[in-house]
Amino acid sequence: MTDSFDQHPPRLSEDEKQRLYRDGMVIVRHAIPPSMTQAALEVINANPENKGFTNNSHTSTIDLYTESILPELIDEVMGPHTRPITGFVALTPPGVSDAVVGNHFDEKKVPRPATHVDGGWAGLAPVKRSEIEAAGLDLHTWGSDGDPQSMGPAGGAPLWQDPHRTVAIGSFTAFVGVCLNDQMQPGKGQFAFRRGAHEAVEAFFNMQRREGGPIGGGGPGWPRLVPVGEDSAMAGIMPKAMEATYPDTRFEHEDWPWPELTPALMEEGDAFITLHALPHTATPNLSSDSRINVYYRVRRTREENPHEQNRKIGWGVSDHADRALNGDFLDYPDHYNPYQTSVDKLCDHWSEWDGMADIVEKERSKHRS
Numbered sequence: 001m002t003d004s005f006d007q008h009p010p011r012l013s014e015d016e017k018q019r020l021y022r023d024g025m026v027i028v029r030h031a032i033p034p035s036m037t038q039a040a041l042e043v044i045n046a047n048p049e050n051k052g053f054t055n056n057s058h059t060s061t062i063d064l065y066t067e068s069i070l071p072e073l074i075d076e077v078m079g080p081h082t083r084p085i086t087g088f089v090a091l092t093p094p095g096v097s098d099a100v101v102g103n104h105f106d107e108k109k110v111p112r113p114a115t116h117v118d119g120g121w122a123g124l125a126p127v128k129r130s131e132i133e134a135a136g137l138d139l140h141t142w143g144s145d146g147d148p149q150s151m152g153p154a155g156g157a158p159l160w161q162d163p164h165r166t167v168a169i170g171s172f173t174a175f176v177g178v179c180l181n182d183q184m185q186p187g188k189g190q191f192a193f194r195r196g197a198h199e200a201v202e203a204f205f206n207m208q209r210r211e212g213g214p215i216g217g218g219g220p221g222w223p224r225l226v227p228v229g230e231d232s233a234m235a236g237i238m239p240k241a242m243e244a245t246y247p248d249t250r251f252e253h254e255d256w257p258w259p260e261l262t263p264a265l266m267e268e269g270d271a272f273i274t275l276h277a278l279p280h281t282a283t284p285n286l287s288s289d290s291r292i293n294v295y296y297r298v299r300r301t302r303e304e305n306p307h308e309q310n311r312k313i314g315w316g317v318s319d320h321a322d323r324a325l326n327g328d329f330l331d332y333p334d335h336y337n338p339y340q341t342s343v344d345k346l347c348d349h350w351s352e353w354d355g356m357a358d359i360v361e362k363e364r365s366k367h368r369s
């Protein structure tokens with residue numbers, strides 16, 4: 001980082017928008033000045049609790065978003081949105097470099113990173129496979145008659161978004177990350193993604209809706225649980241039927257053992273924007289120092305939603321913004337169905353990106369005729 005910080009303007013260029021359209025992701029170079037990244041690093045490094053992935057509402061980590069160009073830039077490309085009141089610090093410590101020998105990556109030592117789409121119930125099932133079978137239930141639909149109030153095993157996303165059990169995946173519009181240290185060399189624990197797979201994910205949601213739902217895990221083509229280990233089962237793994245439709249975009253590099261994933265190569269102060277639908281993952285940090293990012297989940301304002309300013313939503317971190325962060329159901333007026341609105345957006349994600357409308361129209365018209 002040099003003294004002359006070449007600040008990115010508060011809007012994306014046409015080239016950057018084209019990249020966002022094509023890849024589902026764009027890096028905004030030099031979005032955040034060093035004075036702000038350093039202030040956040042000071043707080044993060046002084047707080048031992050910040051080792052891992054933790055919510056953090058300290059001013060210096062929220063300022064990275066709210067006091068930078070990001071609100072204006074995202075207002076322009078996406079649209080009006082409630083500013084984050086919390087972000088989450090994503091620190092991936094080093095310590096797995098011995099999993100790489102030459103150009104071979106030992107998956108017995110460190111599992112191969114698998115991408116996911118945010119908002120689904122994830123983790124180990126609280127019951128054994130043998131118990132599920134003994135009860136005459138099956139892994140695909142397990143939990144489908146479950147309590148709509150229940151939250152995931154790690155206290156994460158709810159099992160259902162709605163009391164009527166029609167949507168099992170939470171959503172938002174954009175996932176935004178701010179990079180706080182040098183991540184230009186592949187293998188630094190980068191945020192990584194399946195480049196361009198956002199359209200395949202949208203198509204999958206459309207298929208689920210056509211088939212009558214529910215949308216998400218437990219719905220058509222998407223087993224809620226998959227077998228793991230001797231007698232366990234796991235939720236949150238993307239369905240093979242969806243993954244099979246991802247485009248084959250590869251990132252070949254001698255220090256990067258997972259070519260199907262594209263790493264976000266960033267410097268301190270860079271930011272990225274992805275669509276909710278873009279499958280992504282953290283990756284093992286093969287370097288000798290930590291990888292530090294701060295993340296925010298933002299959703300385009302829904303004019304009829306009475307909870308846009310409700311702090312119970314946990315704006316900035318929540319992946320299930322139609323319910324309170326703690327899982328409570330919220331009251332909605334009769335004329336507004338938040339769950340249906342979310343499904344409509346999952347099935348037409350560009351409809352939430354005002355500043356992308358021209359590009360989307362132009363690209364789509366190429367395929368009509």
Ligand SMILES: [Fe+2]
Nearest residue numbers: 116117118280
């Ligand atoms: Fe995620």
